[in-house]
Amino acid sequence: MDYAHPEYLTETDWLEAHLGDPDLRVIDCTHYLPNYFDESAGRRIEMVSGRSHYEAGHIPGSAFVDLREDLCDRNNPRFMYPMPPAAQFEAVMSRLGVGPGTRVVLYDDMLNLWAARVWWMMRSFGFDGAAVLNGGWKKWVAENRPVSQASSTYPASSFVARTRPERIAKRDEVKAAIGDGATCLLNALDPEEFAGRGPVRYKRPGHIPSSVNVSFLGLLKPDTQIYLDADTLRAQFGHAGATGADRVIAYCGGAIAASSAAFALSLIGVENVALYDGSMTEWAADPSLPLV
Template sequence: MTQPASLITTEQLAAMLGAPDLRIYDCTTYNEPVPQGSDVPYIAVSGDKTFAAGHIPGADFLDLQGEFSDTSVRPFFMMPMTAQLEAAFGRHGLDASKTIVLYSIGTMMWATRFWWMLRSLGVDAHVLDGGFDKWKAEGRAIETGAPKGYPASSLKAAPRAGFFVDKSAVMAGIGDPATVIVNALGPQFHRGLEPSRYGRPGRVPGSVNVPAATLVNSADKTLTTLADAEAKFAAQGVTRDKTVVCYCGGGISATIDLFLLTQLGYDKLTLYDGSMGEWARDPALPIETD
């Protein structure tokens, strides 16, 4: 199996540098621990400082929680209104006519989150396999300093329905034989064996576990093969005839699952944006543990 066009290699990107319609974006955010007793799961910190310390030549920086999230709701990183995104992406020179490459540091999930957001707006983008970690490890060219940005553009979204769902849709999917709910968190959190920073330990009842971490090669942070991903999803009963609802802690790491499912040809996919950051805190919602 070959990886489809949504995934781009470091070799391919290196050969494209300097192309006039190329738009490269560092999407990095960091989740830092909170003081004991805090009622938030983590502190989201912009990756602008690591961007300044080193980035792919010509890249711009996208601040997920700064410009591209709905900050009026409690769970972090919630999808904002289309108009907000059109304006924010336009300020960064992004529109559907450009070749868009997204990457992040430490984990690809920040890039795949932006990829999923853009797809929901009708804009297709590429994700750099292995991200900046692989690029740097290969000794490729690096720039430093603040982002220079790109000339502003006008993004006209063509929203695609069904990319994001809320807790009521997840509730409706519990026990539905035509739906499979997939938890992308680690098995210890899925099973409720460890305290959860999101609230009550456990999972959405009936959900299966395909941890995002198992879909990534730890050595170079690239995605696993499509054959391996297919086997992991199939083992959990994830099939193409079912509607697949993915979730995690904050709607970020689950986009790695969604990215690979998309590459495998699954087309009935959605993200529970609130994820456990919302579900575990709401005592009216059922939760399941081993």
């Protein structure tokens, strides 16, 4: 069975053939967490911009967006990557040339995580013309497709946000969902972290009670970083109870891995999905909130 929404993905051959299209905006979203799987992450998770990666080489004509500098709420230091206010998002999208009549392809050099995060933001602010490059930078380079070091910009536009608040879950909604059979709380971290083993990155180990684990690491083919076929994704999410739930709330540590899970769910037609933006960064920091 095919994806319910294949338009949410763009393939590398299509992108190369359409790089010159005047309505196309290609955006490098690369960001890094270089020590995430090291013991040092228990002390501090390093967050590094992908700008130097972009400057060293990128898809020709693409622009760069910095997740931390451009697309995080500067007034919310409690979260790792908090959603920006609408006015800030509008300004960044307008600078990138995103607006009515444009198509956007998002990519990164890190398992499609950051591209999926920006895709979720764009949908949450009412823009439906974005797609994630399947396989991202890794597949593009492996196929010997063109690379540029020239800095690129697009003509400025006028982006107007149409906020969809149902796509972002708050802490109280997550609390109410614990033990609620109609809502699937989906943890997208790796299985070891879900089980509370390894470095304690978010104040306390474990997971939110009644949540299930579908790791972001299991959504892609590791050699090509393309998303798994629709039947395999449906089986994974179905086994976790996500495909039959009235609502899915995805979370992780900082709402990045969960964005990839939410994107994969959207690919297979599960649209009643929200992202818990605070994720474990907020939840584990509050000792009154339960973890198991």
